Amino acid sequence: MPEDDALAAEFALGLLEGGERAAFAKRLREDRALAAKVTYWQAHFAGDGSEIEDLAPPPRVKTKLMQAIAPEGARKKGGWLGLRGLFGGLALAGCVALAVFLMQPPADGFAPQYHADIAAQDETLLLTALYDPEHSLLEVTVDAGAAPTGRVLELWAIVGEAAPVSLGVLNADGPSRLTLTEAMAAGLTTATLAVSEEPPGGSPDAGPSGAVLAAGAVTAL
Amino acid sequence: MTPQQEIEAMIARTALGDRAAFSALYDRTAAKLFSVSMRVLGETAAAEDALQDTFEKIWRQSGRFRAGKYSPMSWLITVARNTAIDRLRQRKGQAAPMEEADWVADPGPGPEEAAIARSEAGRVGACMGELKPEHRQAIQSAYLDGLSYAEISQRQDIPLNTIRTWLRRSLQTLKDCLSR
Numbered sequence: 001m002p003e004d005d006a007l008a009a010e011f012a013l014g015l016l017e018g019g020e021r022a023a024f025a026k027r028l029r030e031d032r033a034l035a036a037k038v039t040y041w042q043a044h045f046a047g048d049g050s051e052i053e054d055l056a057p058p059p060r061v062k063t064k065l066m067q068a069i070a071p072e073g074a075r076k077k078g079g080w081l082g083l084r085g086l087f088g089g090l091a092l093a094g095c096v097a098l099a100v101f102l103m104q105p106p107a108d109g110f111a112p113q114y115h116a117d118i119a120a121q122d123e124t125l126l127l128t129a130l131y132d133p134e135h136s137l138l139e140v141t142v143d144a145g146a147a148p149t150g151r152v153l154e155l156w157a158i159v160g161e162a163a164p165v166s167l168g169v170l171n172a173d174g175p176s177r178l179t180l181t182e183a184m185a186a187g188l189t190t191a192t193l194a195v196s197e198e199p200p201g202g203s204p205d206a207g208p209s210g211a212v213l214a215a216g217a218v219t220a221l
Numbered sequence: 222m223t224p225q226q227e228i229e230a231m232i233a234r235t236a237l238g239d240r241a242a243f244s245a246l247y248d249r250t251a252a253k254l255f256s257v258s259m260r261v262l263g264e265t266a267a268a269e270d271a272l273q274d275t276f277e278k279i280w281r282q283s284g285r286f287r288a289g290k291y292s293p294m295s296w297l298i299t300v301a302r303n304t305a306i307d308r309l310r311q312r313k314g315q316a317a318p319m320e321e322a323d324w325v326a327d328p329g330p331g332p333e334e335a336a337i338a339r340s341e342a343g344r345v346g347a348c349m350g351e352l353k354p355e356h357r358q359a360i361q362s363a364y365l366d367g368l369s370y371a372e373i374s375q376r377q378d379i380p381l382n383t384i385r386t387w388l389r390r391s392l393q394t395l396k397d398c399l400s401r
Contacts, residue, residue, distance in 0.1 A: 045364050065273050
């Protein structure tokens with residue numbers, strides 16, 4: 001068996017240790033063919049679940065779980081406060097700038113009426129989108145985080161149950177101003193905006209080809 | 222939608238922060254994943270904690286899942302297995318986290334390739350049956366009991382290098398059988 005196939009199987013089983021394991025994990029982050037080999041073994045060892053007998057967990061597990069991920073209350077407040085701790089000055093400056101921005105539309109006539117906070121679950125990636133339906137303009141700013149090395153961020157609109165529609169690739173350095181076609185703008189005021197990481201130039205597929213990193217609903221300002 | 226596509230859709234909605242979809246995903250899959258936790262950890266309290274951990278990971282990081290070659294169940298089972306193994310090893314005072322292996326992603330294949338991969342995955346039980354019993358035992362004790370090469374070597378009283386050589390040979394046999 002080729003060495004990499006053997007190492008991938010050993011990694012999936014948890015048999016690699018110490019330096020050998022660390023070296024393999026490092027290669028794995030950059031080598032997609034190697035990642036595919038690990039996935040092969042993981043999928044085969046796990047199976048599709050049809051051979052596993054059901055064993056119902058007690059209802060208390062779900063109760064605790066749903067509390068742990070609840071949007072309101074202590075957890076979310078903690079997250080927001082934690083974020084302010086990290087980005088305190090920055091966030092405040094952002095609010096002031098946004099207020100000024102809203103009061104005084106810039107010379108090019110961009111007058112947003114909708115916005116979306118696009119955030120990763122763990123808040124490692126945060127973006128703000130402002131939408132001006134009159135001018136079909138969408139402005140997106142990355143407030144925290146970035147695309148992984150060698151990748152770009154692509155913005156998607158998801159309207160209801162429809163497939164995601166690409167709105168474009170975002171600039172790596174500074175705000176992106178996207179001019180939307182009629183098809184892109186359809187239903188946007190009630191859409192969810194999502195951001196995926198993609199190869200340079202954007203997804204080669206109709207939908208996201210990379211991981212969906214962050215999402216947020218469009219709301220009226 | 223096939224059951225697989227339904228689960229994939231639930232994972233996709235979860236990635237967008239949809240709690241109702243996540244709740245439905247739990248209802249649909251928790252009994253399988255709890256079974257995995259129990260098989261690895263062997264006692265209810267630890268298995269319950271591991272199951273909660275598993276689903277919190279799924280909630281936080283479902284955006285990294287991509288529908289592809291394999292059943293979405295195999296991915297969920299892998300997360301449950303890795304989470305339980307990490308707890309088992311912590312209990313033994315070992316730290317070699319499997320967690321980093323949870324989200325190894327696979328570039329998506331064409332539909333034909335996916336159909337082959339999915340039917341292969343269902344055959345693994347039969348292919349394991351072709352291995353010598355002690356070799357099958359070694360693979361199972363690594364996968365389900367989190368044993369290291371050193372522990373397998375002790376348990377089966379066979380030198381470590383020998384174990385590694387024939388375990389790798391067994392994996393090759395397994396792969397040949399799966400792709401037949």
